[in-house]
Amino acid sequence: MSEDEELLEDDIVELIDDDGNVVKFKLLDVTEYKGEKYTLLLAAEPNDEIAEDEVVIFRLNEAEQTLEPIEDDALLEEVFEFYQREADEEEEADGEN
Numbered sequence: 001m002s003e004d005e006e007l008l009e010d011d012i013v014e015l016i017d018d019d020g021n022v023v024k025f026k027l028l029d030v031t032e033y034k035g036e037k038y039t040l041l042l043a044a045e046p047n048d049e050i051a052e053d054e055v056v057i058f059r060l061n062e063a064e065q066t067l068e069p070i071e072d073d074a075l076l077e078e079v080f081e082f083y084q085r086e087a088d089e090e091e092e093a094d095g096e097n
Helices: 072-097
Strands: 012-016 022-033 036-043 053-063 065-071
Touching: 022 072, 036 065, 036 072, 053 072
Parallel strands: none
Antiparallel strands: 012 022, 022 036, 036 053, 053 065
């Protein structure tokens, strides 16, 4: 993905891939992990490269309003596991009310 990403107000994020194609994603959530913010995205239009239920994670650079790809697979796994734990805790808290 290039740095020509743009956040849209209706929770649809349009990213430009390496070939210049627009790929649309649904914004699943934004989470903060170890002082950095990360966006979790789902394909709005599944394609050959991204499955419908595959979560794609980018680092959110708020200063430049861009999404930065993460090359470190271990970090991606950590962020996703952190997000899942956070989501599970929220569900449990909601269930107690």
